Amino acid sequence: MPVVLSGISNNEEFRRMSRKDQLLKEFGHKTIRLSSANTYSYKKVDVTLQKYVDDILKPQSLEMLGNETLYWFGDNNYSEWEALFSKYKIPPLKLPNTSPVLSFGLAGAGTGVPFHWHGPGFGEVIYGRKRWFLYPPEKTPAFHPNRTTLQWLVEDYPTLSQEDMPLECTIEPSEIIYFPDHWWHGTLNIDTSVFMSTFLGPS
Secondary structure, three states, X not given: OOEEEEOOOOOHHHHHHOOHHHHHHHXXXXXXXXXXXXXXXXXXXXXXXXXXXXXXXXXXXXXXXXXXXXXXXXXOOOOOOHHHHOOOOOOOOOOOOEEEEEEEEEEOOOOOOOOEOXXXXXXXXXXXXXXXXXXXXXXOOOOOXXXXXXXXXXXXXXXXXXXXXXEEEEEOXXXXXXXXXXXXXXXXXXXXXXXXXXXXXEO
């Protein structure tokens, strides 16, 4: 089952280094890879962090589809970002025979990734708040892979029957969610958010 954890790690130094002014000062000239914010994230676009913050990082429009929304999460160049990533303290919990892989992101209010699944891991919010919607592996949610989580929340969520409602929670700074293997989940950034996921892959 998914679990929300609080106070299990102290990432204050990482949080300080992840402030907007600090990120732009240290890494604004670095190239980052954006993905389309739909289920399959097929589209990839390379821009500098400065351009992303200045021109792309905006609140999500209800009219814009997920395959039209660019979102920075993952595809990180670990060598270029080592000065930042080395300061992150991964959750002090493990699954047998797994190794952690970090995935860093920065995204605007109202953005998120629609329902998808993968292996187990942890999601931590550094700044902002992130709402999670989750279903167990055997219960596939009804959604369109190119529509955003915001569109699903506004248009589909109110029509769900009681038995079709997801598990849900809102993760705030210093909180971490554990998501189990193959659980469906969609996310929605309530604010402009900085976040880190720790995926647990086979070791």
